[in-house]
Structures are given as C-alpha cells and as structure tokens.
Amino acid sequence: MNTVNAVVQGVLLGGLYALVAAGLSLVFGVMRIVNLAHGVLAVLAAYGSLLLGEHLGWNPFLSLLVVVPAMAALGYALQRALLDRALRGGELAPLLVTFGLAIVIQNLLLETFSADTQRLDVGAFGGASIELTDGLAIGWFPLLAAAAGVLVIAGLGQFLARTRTGRAMRATSDDQEAAQLMGIDNRRLYAVATAIALGTVAIAGVFLGSRSTFDPSAGATTLIFAFEAVVIGGLGSLWGTLLGGVVLGVAQGLGAAIDPAYGVLAGHLVFLAVLAVRPRGLLPSAVTA
Amino acid sequence: MTGVQPAAGATRPAGTTPPKVRRGGRSARIGAVAMVAVVAVLVYLPFMSSRGTQIDLVGLFSLVVLGTMWNLLAGYGGMISIGQQAFIGIGGYGLVYLATNLGLDPFLAVPVAAVVCGLVAWPTSYLAFRLTGGYFAIGTWVIAEVVRLLVTQVDAVGAGSGASLTAFSGLDPVFRIAYVYWMSLTIAVVVVLGVYLLMRSRTGLALTAIRDDPTAAASSGVAVDRAKRLVYVVAAAGCGLAGAMIVANTLRVQPGSIFSVDYSAMMIFIVVIGGIGTIEGPLVGAIVFYLLQDTLAELGNWYLVVVGVVAVVITLVAPKGLWGLTRGRVELFPVGYRVGPRG
Numbered sequence: 304m305n306t307v308n309a310v311v312q313g314v315l316l317g318g319l320y321a322l323v324a325a326g327l328s329l330v331f332g333v334m335r336i337v338n339l340a341h342g343v344l345a346v347l348a349a350y351g352s353l354l355l356g357e358h359l360g361w362n363p364f365l366s367l368l369v370v371v372p373a374m375a376a377l378g379y380a381l382q383r384a385l386l387d388r389a390l391r392g393g394e395l396a397p398l399l400v401t402f403g404l405a406i407v408i409q410n411l412l413l414e415t416f417s418a419d420t421q422r423l424d425v426g427a428f429g430g431a432s433i434e435l436t437d438g439l440a441i442g443w444f445p446l447l448a449a450a451a452g453v454l455v456i457a458g459l460g461q462f463l464a465r466t467r468t469g470r471a472m473r474a475t476s477d478d479q480e481a482a483q484l485m486g487i488d489n490r491r492l493y494a495v496a497t498a499i500a501l502g503t504v505a506i507a508g509v510f511l512g513s514r515s516t517f518d519p520s521a522g523a524t525t526l527i528f529a530f531e532a533v534v535i536g537g538l539g540s541l542w543g544t545l546l547g548g549v550v551l552g553v554a555q556g557l558g559a560a561i562d563p564a565y566g567v568l569a570g571h572l573v574f575l576a577v578l579a580v581r582p583r584g585l586l587p588s589a590v591t592a
Numbered sequence: 593m594t595g596v597q598p599a600a601g602a603t604r605p606a607g608t609t610p611p612k613v614r615r616g617g618r619s620a621r622i623g624a625v626a627m628v629a630v631v632a633v634l635v636y637l638p639f640m641s642s643r644g645t646q647i648d649l650v651g652l653f654s655l656v657v658l659g660t661m662w663n664l665l666a667g668y669g670g671m672i673s674i675g676q677q678a679f680i681g682i683g684g685y686g687l688v689y690l691a692t693n694l695g696l697d698p699f700l701a702v703p704v705a706a707v708v709c710g711l712v713a714w715p716t717s718y719l720a721f722r723l724t725g726g727y728f729a730i731g732t733w734v735i736a737e738v739v740r741l742l743v744t745q746v747d748a749v750g751a752g753s754g755a756s757l758t759a760f761s762g763l764d765p766v767f768r769i770a771y772v773y774w775m776s777l778t779i780a781v782v783v784v785l786g787v788y789l790l791m792r793s794r795t796g797l798a799l800t801a802i803r804d805d806p807t808a809a810a811s812s813g814v815a816v817d818r819a820k821r822l823v824y825v826v827a828a829a830g831c832g833l834a835g836a837m838i839v840a841n842t843l844r845v846q847p848g849s850i851f852s853v854d855y856s857a858m859m860i861f862i863v864v865i866g867g868i869g870t871i872e873g874p875l876v877g878a879i880v881f882y883l884l885q886d887t888l889a890e891l892g893n894w895y896l897v898v899v900g901v902v903a904v905v906i907t908l909v910a911p912k913g914l915w916g917l918t919r920g921r922v923e924l925f926p927v928g929y930r931v932g933p934r935g
Binding site: 331335336337338339385388389392393394395396397398399400402403404406407410411413414523526527530531533534538564567568571572574575578579582 | 666670672674719722723725726727729730731733734735737738741742744745853857860861864868892893894896897900901903904907908911
C-alpha cells in the first residue's frame, strides 16, 4: 500500500514539475536559450503570493490573479531590457546573464525574507483528502495542483497549435531567419514567449509553495527538477515533459518510501539512467529541439 | 618570441622584406619578469607576515585556480558548467579520506585526490556530453548534486555533518600554515602555467577553433569530443586541487558548503569580471573578487547581489571583462601569433 501511495503522490507531484518545465521548454524552443533563473523566478512568485497573504490576507488562489500578470509583465520587461541584449552576445552570454540574475534574485530574497522556510496557507482545503481505500488517500490540494499543471500544459499546446502567435513561435523555433523574412517581429515574439513562460512558472511557484515549504534557495532544486522532467520526457515535446515530470515524481516518491534521504537522489539517478540509455528522452519529438 | 619563417619558395614582390610572424612582445617580456618577481615575493612572504595573511592568501590562490579552471572550460572549451563543485568536493573529501582514513601524507594526498577527480570526471563526461549549451550546464549541476547526496550517505567521512582534517595534528601550526601556503602557491603557479602551455600547444589551437565554431573545427579535422573531454578532465583535476587547498586551509570539510553551487557562482563571476577567454582575465578577476569579498564582507549576502549585478552588466556591456580594456595591447601570456613588419 505504501508503494501505491508513493506512486500516486509522485504522479500528482509530476504534474507540477511538468508545469515548471513547460516554461523552460517554451523559452528554449523559441529562443534556444536556457533560462537558468527559471527556478528562482518560481520562488519569487511564491514570495509574492506570501506577501499578498500576509498584508492583505489573500488566499494563494486569489493571489494568482495578481502574481501571474505581474510575473508575465516582469518576463516581458526582462526580455526587452536584458535577454534581447544577451541573445546578441553569442552563445555563452544568455547563460551567464540568467545565472547572474538567479544569484542576484536568490540573494535579494535571502536579505528580504531571511533563510527561514515558508509555506503558503491554502486554508482547510490544504489538509482535506479523499479516502480511496484503507491507507490510500488523495489530497484535494495535490490533485488540484496536478490538474492545474495538466490544464496549463494542454492550454499551452493549444495555444502553440492554433493561435497566430503560437504558429509564429513554432515557425521561429524551426527557422528564426525564415520566420523573420515572413514578417514576424521576433523581438516582440521573444518578449511574449518569456512573458508566458513566467506566467506559467508563477502558477507553478504558488502551487509548489502551497504544497510544501520553500526558502530563497529553493530555486535551485526547482530548476533542476524541471530540467530533469524535460530531458526524461524528450526535448521539444510538451506531453513528453508531462510524462517526464510524472516519471521523476514517481521515482522521488518511491525513493523516499525506502528512505526519506533517497527521494531526490532516486530522481537524479533515473534522470542519469535515461540520459545514458535513451538520450533523446522517452517521447522524443519529430523535430529536434 | 620565436619567429616563424615563411615557407621556402614562397614568392613575393621584389624589393619587399618578408613579414615577420611573432608571438609575444615587449609586454610579455616585462610581464614575465614582473610575474617572476611577484612569485618570488610571495614565496618569501611566510617569513615576514602573520599567519592570518597566509591563510587569506591561500583563499586567493584557490580563487585563482578555480577561475583559471572555469575559464579553461568555458573560455576555451565553450562549456558552461555550474557543477564544478562536484570536483571541489571530491578533492576536499579525497584529501580528508586519504590522509585521515588511509594515513597517506597529506601533501601527497592532495595530488592523489586531484587524480581521483580526473578519474571520476572521465566516465562522467560521457553522460554530461550528451547535453549541450544550457542543458549541459544544468546537467553538470545534477551530477554535482548526486555526488553531494552520495557523500552525505558515507559514514566514514562523517555523513551529513562532515569531517575534520586531523593529519596535520603533529605539526606546529606555524609550520603547517606556511607549508599549506607554499603548497597552494605552487599549485596556483603550476595550474596557470599549465593552462598557458596547453593553450600554446596544438590542443590549445584545436580548443580555440572549437570555441569559435565546433562544426567548422570538426570539419577541419579537429577531434572535437576528445579535446573537450581532455578539458573537462583537466578542469576536474584542477578543481580537485582547489578543493584540497581549501580543506587544507580550513581543516574542515562539510557537504553543504564544499558542494555549494556558490563556488560555481564565484568561478563564473571571477571569469566574467576578469575577462573570459584569456589567461590573464581570471587572475585579474580573482584579485578583484577577493578584494570585493573583503570590502563587502559586512554586507553579508549583499555582496553576491553586488557582484552578480556587476557580472551581468559586464557580460552585456563589456563582454571581454576588465582585461579586455587592454584591447589586446598587453599580453602577459602570449598564446596566438601576430604578423607584422620585419625589424
């Protein structure tokens, strides 16, 4: 029963990992850069929600109405002010800039909020659960968080498949110069992509912060788990990323069921095994990303 | 300093002198003399300075080694790693394990620990090299986390709480600190000179080509993966030396700090601020970082904020860093050749 429980919890957690990873993949797909500040930005969103809760008494769900647009706006500004410039500086510059940014934001959070662990309070809802059988219960909140992850990923997929902007993003991902010749304003497109990525990561950050505790350094593991979900699932495939998140979540759950210290390690080992045996991931996309 | 003659039989217009291809120049000769003088002073330093100064300077030497190694990876190999703390940690723990648990002489244990780092890096590179660019960066970080989590499980080296280096206990602190200082100075000099010689060699030329365009380098016959793997293994051994230096200096190793990603942040900031892709850059960057760390010490974590902002601004505005301000007119470590008029 313990094992089944670990698998179920892992699947639910995987949805959230995939949600963080979706933004990482989107930015990589469109601009070919890996935003190393992605994880710490999720944590920033969680702290934003924490402030709204402390000062205005807002529930984390309500805070999403403010945090998500604010993070999206931050993404737009960040792309225009910093990352566009970094993109012109060659291959290394975006990595150096986003890593520098991650260290700056993390230490600003540390100075502002201290290293104390925090947790967003979703109220009585946080503890409620559905008892399936004896000893196996699914919490309402983890279920909702996973559902939110799946919904956002499905929405993102529909956006990329059906809208004009989404089509422009796929075109830019395939061939940036050709897309530009077809009249696509790639700087605006980049800013929109980063805005969407930070909007989704804000949702992920608030859910992760309500699910378990966080502190200013939590961005590191958030980034690593998202990255592992992307690689396990296969670069460039949104549904692959969801599968990757679930595999990672289950591995962590099973590892932790053996010994709490092995949870994260088990996730890493599964990632390394996939990298060794199936470097293109479990569900590789037809187009190489 | 060495002239290369144009190929025999090359035709040139009558009455013109052949151009001279040279490496180095006055700045390199003056620089070499100055650097020998600085090293000589540093060697003599323990006879006229406090123990605190020596301990501080070992910190600076480790920054020099770390910056030089990260520059070798990113500036010459084109690989951004944020997981070098894996090898800093293996070097530090290796020293403690070899000296305390196996009874090896600690000064011998330091190079052995570095060799262990290289041996670990070699198979690891096959996994890491399946990723490129930013994903390679995070991949190295995952590997570092795996190493940290595994070491935390080993009771022989104190598991989660760490271990102390007790092998020096028979030694008078005055001698111990001076010996560790000399060892660290030697390591820093050997590492910088080693990278200089590597970059002057055929491999160095291949690495420069790979950094500028890996596809073009491969089609010109450069064994890209082999050259990158060599760099990765060498950088791992170098970071292992730095880790062993740090532990020999502080006498304590603890998984949370020796495997901290802050080391990667430091290395990146040192290289970016000093100037990526030059041998002088990390030296300048290490000194600047060391001074900043000292002056901003009372600001706590604000110093990482300040240094981070400086690094981001430099990357965007002056990507060649502080050493780039010399615009290539001053070369302490001449690597490339220049063509100029004879005379």
